[in-house]
Amino acid sequence: xxxxxxxxxxxxxxxxxxxxxxxxxxxxxxxxxxxxxxxxxxxxxxxxxxxxxxxxxxxxxxxxxxxxxxxxxxxxxxxxxxxxxxxxxxxxxxxxxxxxxxxxxxxxxxxxxxxxxxxxxxxxxxxxxxxxxxxxxxxxxxxxxxxxxxxxxxxxxxxxxxxxxxxxxxxxxxxxxxxxxxxxxxxxxxxxxxxxxxxxxxxxxxxxxxxxxxxxxxxxxxxxxxxxxxxxxxxxxxxxxxxxxxxxxxxxxxxxxxxxxxxxxxxxxxxxxxxxxxxxxxxxxxxxxxxx
Amino acid sequence: xxxxxxxxxxxxxxxxxxxxxxxxxxxxxxxxxxxxxxxxxxxxxxxxxxxxxxxxxxxxxxxxxxxxxxxxxxxxxxxxxxxxxxxxxxxxxxxxxxxxxxxxxxxxxxxxxxxxxxxxxxxxxxxxxxxxxxxxxxxxxxxxxxxxxxxxxxxxxxxxxxxxxxxxxxxxxxxxxxxxxxxxxxxxxxxxxxxxxxxxxxxxxxxxxxxxxxxxxxxxxxxxxxxxxxxxxxxxxxxxxxxxxxxxxxxxxxxxxxxxxxxxxxxxxxxxxxxxxxxxxxxxxxxxxxxxxxxxxxxxxxxxxxxxxxxxxxxxxxxxxxxxxxxxxxxxxx
Amino acid sequence: xxxxxxxxxxxxxxxxxxxxxxxxxxxxxxxxxxxxxxxxxxxxxxxxxxxxxxxxxxxxxxxxxxxxxxxxxxxxxxxxxxxxxxxxxxxxxxxxxxxxxxxxxxxxxxxxxxxxxxxxxxxxxxxxxxxxxxxxxxxxxxxxxxxxxxxxxxxxxxxxxxxxxxxxxxxxxxxxxxxxxxxxxxxxxxxxxxxxxxxxxxxxxxxxxxxxxxxxxxxxxxxxxxxxxxxxxxxxxxxxxxxxxxxxxx
Numbered sequence: 001x002x003x004x005x006x007x008x009x010x011x012x013x014x015x016x017x018x019x020x021x022x023x024x025x026x027x028x029x030x031x032x033x034x035x036x037x038x039x040x041x042x043x044x045x046x047x048x049x050x051x052x053x054x055x056x057x058x059x060x061x062x063x064x065x066x067x068x069x070x071x072x073x074x075x076x077x078x079x080x081x082x083x084x085x086x087x088x089x090x091x092x093x094x095x096x097x098x099x100x101x102x103x104x105x106x107x108x109x110x111x112x113x114x115x116x117x118x119x120x121x122x123x124x125x126x127x128x129x130x131x132x133x134x135x136x137x138x139x140x141x142x143x144x145x146x147x148x149x150x151x152x153x154x155x156x157x158x159x160x161x162x163x164x165x166x167x168x169x170x171x172x173x174x175x176x177x178x179x180x181x182x183x184x185x186x187x188x189x190x191x192x193x194x195x196x197x198x199x200x201x202x203x204x205x206x207x208x209x210x211x212x213x214x215x216x217x218x219x220x221x222x223x224x225x226x227x228x229x230x231x232x233x234x235x236x237x238x239x240x241x242x243x244x245x246x247x248x249x250x251x252x253x254x255x256x257x258x259x260x261x262x263x264x265x266x267x268x269x270x271x272x273x274x275x276x277x278x279x280x281x282x283x284x285x286x287x288x289x290x291x292x
Numbered sequence: 293x294x295x296x297x298x299x300x301x302x303x304x305x306x307x308x309x310x311x312x313x314x315x316x317x318x319x320x321x322x323x324x325x326x327x328x329x330x331x332x333x334x335x336x337x338x339x340x341x342x343x344x345x346x347x348x349x350x351x352x353x354x355x356x357x358x359x360x361x362x363x364x365x366x367x368x369x370x371x372x373x374x375x376x377x378x379x380x381x382x383x384x385x386x387x388x389x390x391x392x393x394x395x396x397x398x399x400x401x402x403x404x405x406x407x408x409x410x411x412x413x414x415x416x417x418x419x420x421x422x423x424x425x426x427x428x429x430x431x432x433x434x435x436x437x438x439x440x441x442x443x444x445x446x447x448x449x450x451x452x453x454x455x456x457x458x459x460x461x462x463x464x465x466x467x468x469x470x471x472x473x474x475x476x477x478x479x480x481x482x483x484x485x486x487x488x489x490x491x492x493x494x495x496x497x498x499x500x501x502x503x504x505x506x507x508x509x510x511x512x513x514x515x516x517x518x519x520x521x522x523x524x525x526x527x528x529x530x531x532x533x534x535x536x537x538x539x540x541x542x543x544x545x546x547x548x549x550x551x552x553x554x555x556x557x558x559x560x561x562x563x564x565x566x567x568x569x570x571x572x573x574x575x576x577x578x579x580x581x582x583x584x585x586x587x588x589x590x591x592x593x594x595x596x597x598x599x600x601x602x603x604x605x606x607x608x609x610x611x612x613x614x615x616x617x618x619x620x621x622x623x624x625x626x
Numbered sequence: 627x628x629x630x631x632x633x634x635x636x637x638x639x640x641x642x643x644x645x646x647x648x649x650x651x652x653x654x655x656x657x658x659x660x661x662x663x664x665x666x667x668x669x670x671x672x673x674x675x676x677x678x679x680x681x682x683x684x685x686x687x688x689x690x691x692x693x694x695x696x697x698x699x700x701x702x703x704x705x706x707x708x709x710x711x712x713x714x715x716x717x718x719x720x721x722x723x724x725x726x727x728x729x730x731x732x733x734x735x736x737x738x739x740x741x742x743x744x745x746x747x748x749x750x751x752x753x754x755x756x757x758x759x760x761x762x763x764x765x766x767x768x769x770x771x772x773x774x775x776x777x778x779x780x781x782x783x784x785x786x787x788x789x790x791x792x793x794x795x796x797x798x799x800x801x802x803x804x805x806x807x808x809x810x811x812x813x814x815x816x817x818x819x820x821x822x823x824x825x826x827x828x829x830x831x832x833x834x835x836x837x838x839x840x841x842x843x844x845x846x847x848x849x850x851x852x853x854x855x856x857x858x859x860x861x862x863x864x865x866x867x868x869x870x871x872x873x874x875x876x
Contacts, residue, residue: 035412037552091603097411098357102559103602105552109595117589225549229423232416240412269427276420280413281405482740490743493719494736497727500716507676507714508785509702509731518739 077207
């Protein structure tokens with residue numbers, strides 16, 4: 001029984017991080033209709049920044065300070081996004097989709113080496129936070145409290161985002177722009193500003209995913225590339241452009257992966273990608289998506 | 293009525309052939325003048341040229357951007373490795389036969405699924421499918437050797453015994469180079485005929501206007517599927533030819549960034565021309581090798597080149613040359 | 627002789643009946659104009675008959691054969707072809723290529739992967755001849771994306787014509803073209819159509835064009851056929867004049 005609970009928590013943990021990454025990707029696509037192949041590297045960037053600040057630069061500081069500084073990776077990713085959108089992405093909105101994929105692929109390569117340049121080829125850790133929280137007893141087993149924090153943050157993020165997109169004025173503008181950019185523009189919406197804001201939020205989410213994941217596992221080169229494909233699986237299952245889709249997709253992927261790993265470890269990854277393929281065949285728009 | 297032969301002759305693809313001859317002669321003569329290591333590098337370039345040619349049938353001629361071509365390259369490569377591991381095959385011809393069959397099957401399977409979609413979904417689907425293969429190669433290390441990969445020794449070419457006295461470098465730079473060159477020329481010729489065939493015209497029609505193509509009586513899905521098959525087989529052949537060069541195959545060539553490299557080199561050369569992808573593959577190969585030797589941050593360098601390319605030179609090197617020199621254009625445009 | 631006959635053909639978009647239980651017939655050899663205000667259902671009718679859309683109910687009989695369930699491909703084989711209101715061309719191919727494609731497809735030659743297209747002399751000669759008939763021969767080797775709007779409209783018709791159809795649907799062949807270009811374009815089109823004894827259905831908004839070039843006119847309104855008859859009959863038809871034409875033509 002307690003093993004089952006632990007599996008469930010692991011699934012939720014995985015889902016929380018995936019939701020943040022995939023949700024960001026989906027938000028960006030929903031508003032701007034671009035697929036950012038470098039999105040995974042913003043997650044990685046967030047992980048690296050947090051690991052560096054919390055694990056290296058201020059490692060000796062008081063734990064409370066460190067907890068408060070955890071989201072610094074998210075902020076850094078958001079800033080990076082705010083710089084990238086107007087410089088590298090805006091020139092391509094009028095051009096064919098293929099060029100967007102190409103330029104973001106080039107960006108992926110640049111960001112990968114940017115992280116190598118700043119932090120070297122070796123993994124960066126920030127495990128002190130993870131260890132300080134200790135473990136919780138679940139039946140006869142123990143489970144790291146930090147993981148529960150991550151799940152909590154995931155839930156909070158989902159709730160906050162939902163409120164943001166559906167309850168605020170900015171959310172209305174965001175949704176209007178995503179549904180009909182021209183009409184929104186004709187109604188006076190500053191589309192360029194909406195775009196940069198949406199992109200920044202999407203990057204913030206990805207960076208947050210990296211930031212909260214890093215005390216539990218190290219920041220390592222290549223994590224962004226790995227994460228992107230998984231994010232794709234999530235948005236394919238849930239629907240490109242839909243936040244609810246990203247949530248449910250992340251849950252499904254999290255659960256399948258967790259139980260797949262325990263039952264049949266070799267095909268675990270293959271099964272995930274196959275789910276994406278099956279969903280694309282049966283319901284190309286995903287569970288919640290619209291065929292944009 | 294009699295103007296037709298004239299207009300046809302003016303734009304005949306045959307006009308491109310005279311340009312190919314000096315290039316082929318040059319390629320034949322090269323090993324005599326440059327050192328073995330440079331020749332081997334060129335061999336890699338020619339192999340990737342075959343892959344890029346195959347890839348571009350889908351992108352340049354059919355309008356489909358696949359981000360999963362590493363799948364067919366990897367299938368070709370792993371087929372060779374597995375044929376050696378389990379059946380102790382040493383004949384390059386048998387390797388190629390196996391690779392062609394395997395990549396045909398995989399392309400048929402993947403293609404059947406993928407050609408129902410276009411644009412973003414097509415790209416994501418091809419990527420996801422190639423990742424399925426990657427994860428299988430990665431995880432089933434009992435069969436595939438996992439990240440260690442599988443080793444493949446030098447194969448026999450045309451059934452002839454190795455006559456280089458066991459010197460592998462010499463073998464690769466001479467015998468194997470000419471073998472690859474032969475296949476390269478053959479593949480280029482076949483692809484050239486395909487893109488200039490009525491089928492090739494139909495593909496371009498589908499690329500330019502799917503609706504109109506349908507209303508001219510072309511079965512969109514069927515034609516895309518056949519293009520997918522040809523594309524996959526070409527890339528599979530490239531994968532098979534690549535393995536003896538590398539001596540080893542690993543899951544890296546199934547991993548999706550490798551698909552990105554294939555896209556990169558095609559765009560670098562110019563995907564709206566026939567020879568662009570070949571040129572791009574050879575140049576990219578040199579570029580990457582130089583970059584790796586030049587700086588640890590070669591990935592950023594290549595990434596920056598790609599960004600620059602898409603911003604400033606979207607037509608690629610050959611494409612831009614063709615645009616800038618109308619006279620050259622009339623001869624190279626086919 | 628009745629070439630095409632639809633019976634109670636219906637197509638709905640949500641609540642709207644774009645095509646409302648329409649009995650539409652076309653006689654062999656005639657040039658029929660299909661008129662009506664925007665939203666009357668003309669293009670929807672053509673879209674359903676040509677196979678772009680599936681009808682919700684009703685039948686389409688062409689040359690005695692029920693084609694209601696046939697794919698676009700099969701309908702073309704049966705002899706129905708169309709041009710488009712928003713010009714649909716193969717922009718990166720030459721005019722010759724554009725027309726030749728129809729011929730290659732018609733002759734089932736597009737299956738050939740390992741033969742050079744240029745070797746099919748007969749195809750290219752026919753393509754050139756068709757371009758000549760449409761007055762496009764001078765631009766034969768230009769890319770379709772680079773010619774004038776009038777030429778593009780003609781090319782769209784030429785592509786459909788090259789399929790050697792029995793029934794040709796032309797969706798607003800002169801739309802987007804300057805007024806003084808309309809007559810020359812229609813002259814060419816009707817000349818080619820009549821010379822080759824092709825039955826044509828032309829959707830048109832320009833009433834001068836309609837009255838001048840058609841044998842028979844069918845007027846649609848809100849998804850149904852309002853009236854059908856010769857140009858004179860239609861001109862005198864009150865329902866048509868009030869709903870569509872305005873007092874100027876009465």
